[in-house]
Amino acid sequence: MKIGFIINPVAGMGGRVGLKGTDGLADLAAQLGGKPVSLKRAEEALLNIKDMENEIVFLTCSGKMGEKVLRNTPFRYQVIYQTPEMTTAEDTKKAARKMLDCDLILFSGGDGTACDIVSAIGKQVPILGIPAGVKIFSPVFCITPRECGRIVSSFLETAVKDVLDIDEEAYRNNELSVRIKGEALVPVSSAVQGGKEVSSAVDAKRDIAERIFDDFRVEGKDVLYIIGPGTTTMEVKNRFGIDGTLLGVDAVVNGKMVQKDACERHLLKAIKNCHGKVVIFVSPIGSQGFIFGRGNQQISPEVIKQADEIKVIASPDKLESTPTLHIDTGDLELDNKLRGHIKVQSGYHDFAMMKVV
């Protein structure tokens, strides 16, 4: 097994010193006394990969981006990238591109690091994060470094997950704006998630899309479908055969795209022109479970109020990690109206009642 290994040496430094992230601020974080945490976390994770010394070869970067930690472990490794004195996001990307023949890329960092890797390699290689950053919103991280060792030695399948990041600039001003930045392939491990049933997330998303398309063929004439962002909704867009956006909101009527990557104004216009029902499809964002108000603000309170139906879709593994759903449209009256219980579609025939708070 060949595993790529990247440490973002500045990840997490901003956390303790209150910077809400280290993107572009590593110098300031260091000046304020921020300490690197990602090397120590990475070492803890590697030492928990048990009994696989003879099976794994690591491809890594020199010095603090990998080699420094691997030297303290019993694993064999090969340095494929020379780490410069001062590291930036570009180094992470360049290193990742040299690891395309790996079975897995293990990285130590936060959401920013995950986004960098995904922007470089997409879904060509599965990735797994050792949580060492300030922000850990993406479901591509194991819960603790210890679990990480377990997953590496026991994963059988991979699933597509959203990679998220927040706008740090806004976050520093106490505004939380979560955006989906891409899709990653992530190991699914029975050791962590307990049971085969949750591992078929990809199939579940396809099943959901198939059902929505079947229902459309029966009763979808003139219906305006407003389809939100995310990997689950993307599967629906694919089933409709439209060139939809992963990160944006698309509007579809009679199986044809009427507005790609729509903003609120576009959506209101589409509703005005619609002769049938208006149905909104959304999926909870990331591991926090927001159905409105994070990552899909284009579907504004005004849009929601004019919809005839709101359909929430999510794969069973997503539901497993989000026992309750959240809503924060900015319109308190609307939020209260939508709170309570909602039926979420999780397969072709499968639905689950969920609490919305």
Place this chain on the structure above:
Amino acid sequence: MHEFHLIFEKSDKNTFQPCRGIPEHLIRHNLDIPELSEPEVIRHYTELSTANFGVDTGMYPLGSCTMKYNPRFTEHLAALETNMVHPLQDVSTIQGSLHIMYLLKHYLKTICGMDDFTLQPTAGAQGEFTAMTIIKAYFNSKEDTRNEVIVPDSAHGTNPKSAAMAGFDVVEIPSDEQGYIDLEMLTSAVSEKTAALMLTNPNTLGLFDKNILKIADIVHGAGGLLFYDGANLNGIIGKTRPGDMGFDCMNLNLHKTFAAPHGGGGPGSGPVGVKKHLAQFLPSPTVEYDGEKYYLEYDRPLSVGKMNHFYGNYPVMVKSLGYIMRLGSGGLRRIAEFAVLNSNYMVSRLSNTYDIKNVHIPRKHEAVFSALRQKKFDVSALDIAKRLIDYGVHPPTIYFPLIVKEALMIEPTETESKESIDRYCDILINIYKEIGQDAEVVRTAPHNAVVGRLDEVFAARNLILRWSPAE
């Protein structure tokens, strides 16, 4: 440890001589088949049988599966020569067999509070599917297009699948804090689309839902029906009846509650009971009696059709009828009493060492513990289950129900003595102590079994499904 060999490994190679007269070009010279004499074959399989574990070997407390001892007299009954009839014989010549089926149906109706039964399904899940098909036919006959079946998250995994196979959408509802149906959630889930609620009571946590009449009102109020999963009937038999709780239809597992062999030792039988309003949809044929003779009724225009070849697993029916008649109503009641006493005794012995939620609420036939406390020592429910094998007992069901983390689901059943339950509990307490002293012993168990710890990840990644000669 005794070493077991494959039959291929015991065989001499290529001593086999083809029959004379076969043309040369048709003869395969390197046939990899075992070449052993008859006594060697007998010895091989007898040896293998000693590596097996069954309820006749030791305690086998698989929660939710009711693996209880099957009394031997029922085997004798099923093997009687009078049962050696052919399903295509004229009904006038199989009056005795039809009488047995009719009588069994009568007793099951009385035990369950149902108005009619079919004995056709040959497993619990097939029974569930039959009942769901009947519910579908019922609503079709009323030209009602209801298409949702509500299933709690504590349900047996087969429930949602049976509903989906019958063409329904499945709506899962989370249980409340204690593991019961969340009435508020149920109220918001029912609608004009609700065809049925599938429920096990007592549920998979061994808890009896006292709100059952309210639950029935909510579902019936919305125009839906109630299906009872009979897998846990052992916990209430003779005490209360699904029919009295408001259920419209149900399945049974004769191979669980009514002491016919189970699992690999089957076959099973999963009769389905219904209230009057569903009776005309039961599978054809039904066994009837006109006051003089027994007959098979095929003229059933609204029936869902046949669910099985002929009439189901007849020998299992003979065993269960014998069991019911020997125990009588008092004996059947004692099943529930002893099953409940045994599981609560077990809870009292184990609740200091293994976590169990709401320990103060009495269990019915089974209890679900959590090995989360042991998890802190990096020992999982799976490790504990493997370690139990070292002590010569069978592990309980693990990781089910899904609503309990690191679940150990133990059902002692009524057929175990206090001494054997004590022994099982002593072993579990001992394993708990071992975890404190030397967790590695538990983590790497079993050590005394014919086969050691299997590398499940390796097996799944390198799936080999058939034997092939070593290179």
